Amino acid sequence: MVSELRRKNVNEVAVTQYDISVIPNDFNITTIFNLIDSGAIEMPVFQRNYIWDRKRASRFIESLVLGLPIPQIFLYQKARNRFLVIDGQQRLLSIYYFIKQRFPLPEKRAELRKIFDENNGIPDSVLFDDSYFQDFKLLLPKSEVGEKNPLDGLRYGNLGIYKSNFEFMTMRCMAIRQNEPKEDDGSVFEIFSRLNTGGVNLTNQEIRACLYYSDFFRMLNVLNQNSIWRKLYGKPEDGKFKDVEIILRSFALLCDSKSYSGSMNNFINRFAKNAMSFSTQEIEYLRNLFASFLEACVDVPRDLFATKKRELNAALFDCVFAVVAGKYYKNNSLISEKIQADKICALKADTEFEEAITHSTSHTKMVKKRISKAHEYLQ
Numbered sequence: 001m002v003s004e005l006r007r008k009n010v011n012e013v014a015v016t017q018y019d020i021s022v023i024p025n026d027f028n029i030t031t032i033f034n035l036i037d038s039g040a041i042e043m044p045v046f047q048r049n050y051i052w053d054r055k056r057a058s059r060f061i062e063s064l065v066l067g068l069p070i071p072q073i074f075l076y077q078k079a080r081n082r083f084l085v086i087d088g089q090q091r092l093l094s095i096y097y098f099i100k101q102r103f104p105l106p107e108k109r110a111e112l113r114k115i116f117d118e119n120n121g122i123p124d125s126v127l128f129d130d131s132y133f134q135d136f137k138l139l140l141p142k143s144e145v146g147e148k149n150p151l152d153g154l155r156y157g158n159l160g161i162y163k164s165n166f167e168f169m170t171m172r173c174m175a176i177r178q179n180e181p182k183e184d185d186g187s188v189f190e191i192f193s194r195l196n197t198g199g200v201n202l203t204n205q206e207i208r209a210c211l212y213y214s215d216f217f218r219m220l221n222v223l224n225q226n227s228i229w230r231k232l233y234g235k236p237e238d239g240k241f242k243d244v245e246i247i248l249r250s251f252a253l254l255c256d257s258k259s260y261s262g263s264m265n266n267f268i269n270r271f272a273k274n275a276m277s278f279s280t281q282e283i284e285y286l287r288n289l290f291a292s293f294l295e296a297c298v299d300v301p302r303d304l305f306a307t308k309k310r311e312l313n314a315a316l317f318d319c320v321f322a323v324v325a326g327k328y329y330k331n332n333s334l335i336s337e338k339i340q341a342d343k344i345c346a347l348k349a350d351t352e353f354e355e356a357i358t359h360s361t362s363h364t365k366m367v368k369k370r371i372s373k374a375h376e377y378l379q
Contacts, residue, residue, distance in 0.1 A: 018187040019180035023077075026170040029064060033099045036092060037121060041075065041083045042210070043093065050093045050109050057094040057103070058138040062151055064095075064169045065162045072172040076188050083175060084210060086192050091171075101155050102127050103136040184269040185211050204265055205245040212272040215280065219287045220244050228294040231302055233312050246314045248272060251286060253322040254329055257371055264362035285332065292334040293325055300341045307348075307358060315357040315370060320344060323374040347377040 027035070035041040052060075063070055073088035085092060097103055100122070104112050108131070115126055126132050136156070140149040151162065159166060178187045189207055209217060223229060224244050230236075233243050249264065252271035260267050278286075297304075305320070307313045328335050347353055356370035 017180075018178055018190075020187055021177045021179060023175040023177065025173045025175055027173050028168050028170050029095060029099075030167045032092065032171060032173075033095055035083075036096050039121065040081050041085060041092065042078075043085055043089055043116060050090065050097075050104060050113075052090050052094060053106075054103055054136070054139045057098070057136075058140050060091060060094050061098050061138060061166070062140055062149075065151060065159070065166045067165065067169060070171065072174055074191075075173055075175045076185075076191065077175050077177040078185075078211070084188070086176070086188070098136050099156050100127060101136050101157055102133040104133055105131075108132045184266060184273055186266060186269060189265075203240050203242065203245075204268075205241040205248070208248075208269065208272055209241055209244070212269075212276055214276040214278075216275040216278050216283050216286075217272075219283050220247050223247055223287060223290055226291065226294055228298055232294075232297065232305055232317075234302060234306070235311075246312070246317060247290065249314065250318040250321040251275075251290070253318050253367075253371070254325055257322055257367075260367050261364050264367075288334055289325055289329065290321075292328075292336075293321055293339075296324075296335045296337065296339045300339055300344075304339075304341055304344055313357055315361040315366075316348070319357075319367075319370045319374045320347075320378065322371060323378050327379065343377055347374060350377070353377075 032041070036043075060070070070091070071088070073092065074086040075083040075088075076086050077083055112122065112126070112132060116122060138151050138154050140152040142148055142152075151159075154160075154162075156163075156166075176187075176191060178185055188211060189204060192207060221244065224247060229243075229247075233246075235243075245268070248271075249268050252268050253260070256267075256271055259270075303310060305312050305317045307316065324339065325335060350373055353370055353373040356366040356373065360366050361370075
């Protein structure tokens with residue numbers, strides 16, 4: 001199936017055609033649990049914390065036991081037998097927790113989200129820690145005439161005659177696979193925004209952080225904690241990963257600015273996908289290179305990389321980093337000289353450069369212009 005999706009930004013309007021396969025699968029509950037438990041179905045970091053309370057989760061489990069129809073799940077196929085959840089996280093986690101017979105405490109869910117991501121599941125040492133979980137007993141209302149629901153208070157382990165009904169109930173899972181283009185997974189950005197029913201607006205970096213999560217991405221998160229970077233960025237982390245995205249795009253321009261075309265989002269996507277194959281040595285060098293750039297900036301005023309809004313300007317920062325670090329990158333060395341604030345101030349005063357970092361900043365012409373100007377002033 002060929003799907004035509006339209007992307008717009010302030011710079012360009014582009015129509016991208018995707019060759020997409022949609023494969024329906026009817027998995028029973030036992031199979032779904034095993035796929036989650038093995039890590040074959042991943043709960044993306046861009047998905048929000050588990051938010052259902054025990055009453056709502058219990059009603060969903062009851063629907064499965066009774067054989068009632070439930071909404072289908074949408075998965076994105078990253079690779080063979082590797083799936084990301086696009087829509088259906090709350091339902092899948094309810095199944096996972098019910099079979100594990102433990103229910104997460106509300107105040108611990110943000111922390112458990114990180115533990116789940118790091119371990120592709122919940123370690124038993126955490127699962128059976130009562131400071132994180134309580135027993136998952138179904139919490140169901142009485143009937144209209146006041147009779148107790150026969151499932152109320154039951155756990156997975158003592159479902160009795162209802163257990164086989166639950167385990168062999170099937171759920172329709174729609175597996176979506178992008179066949180073309182192969183260089184990035186751009187369709188998932190569009191698919192998620194259209195199919196997800198959670199009502200949460202996600203940034204491209206939140207989605208990217210899951211699609212291309214790797215040792216390289218873990219390194220970006222480490223750099224994001226650097227005290228000099230936090231000072232330059234000027235704002236606390238907000239969970240949207242805008243700060244991490246600036247570090248990522250800075251590396252993309254450093255390593256591959258000559259191939260820039262189209263849009264910044266697509267350019268970053270291609271680089272992030274390629275970075276999944278970076279060796280440990282390459283990642284360590286890039287980490288040290290960025291850290292050496294920050295050390296070179298330790299004495300500069302915080303607003304050196306800011307514009308009139310007093311916030312760090314991503315277009316200014318990424319091109320300065322790409323140009324300054326570029327000559328060291330060619331020689332596989334680290335930055336050894338302090339950043340000269342007066343040169344950057346002169347660069348910012350250039351009218352052509354100012355336009356390139358404040359108007360249509362992702363347009364190919366503007367990206368090329370600001371890098372060219374940065375070379376002129378900083379080398």
